[in-house]
Amino acid sequence: MTEKDDARKNDGEKLRYDLVPADALEQLAGVFTLGAGKYGDRNWEKGFAFTRVYAAMMRHLQAWYLGEDYDQDDGQHHLAAVAWGAFVLIHFQMNGPVMDDRPV
Template sequence: MSKEEKALRYNKYKARFDLLPPEALYALAEHYGKGAEKYAERNWEKGTEWNVPYASMMRHVMAWQTGEDHDPENGTHHMIAAAWNALAIYTYYMREIGADDRPMAEPISAVQHESSVGGFRSPQSSEKAPNSQE
């Protein structure tokens, strides 16, 4: 097909589903299926406190980080389970479901501190952060 015969398409700013890794998507879909069997179809969409999937995500990340590749309970790769939890949190955020129970610390980018440790303070607090450079 020559360039002249090709249909004109304006896809520059559209979602690039063709770039998503099929292996990961397939494994993620299998994980959704395991959840539907264990709980109920779409049960997770009822929402929960956001720290519930966050804590689960971090347990999966830490299990993987310490050398365990697959969840012994269901055989899912820990990074797929972590991705599932991250997607659940994002969906709760976008759909405004569940309870946003994150601690009220300032975003890391807004905190002035000398080291990578500390420096967090509540948005309601007028006190300087312990490592503040002000």
């Protein structure tokens, strides 16, 4: 069956998970896996102060910016650690716990 012969289906409003790069998602899963091994599954869901997550994200981003792609302590990609922070902050804002201690 060719693409032209495929059954028609309207997916226009559905989320396109197929567009998320699998290799980057795998790096993100690696950060979650490392955290689960160190602190227990889903421990992060207890919450963190937003500024604590932000500070960690900025340390990882700065290390990456200065040419260090992988964290020397745990081997995780620095940008995956930044993505982890962004993901958990989104989750906390949407679902709690909200520990929003931003200065503004």
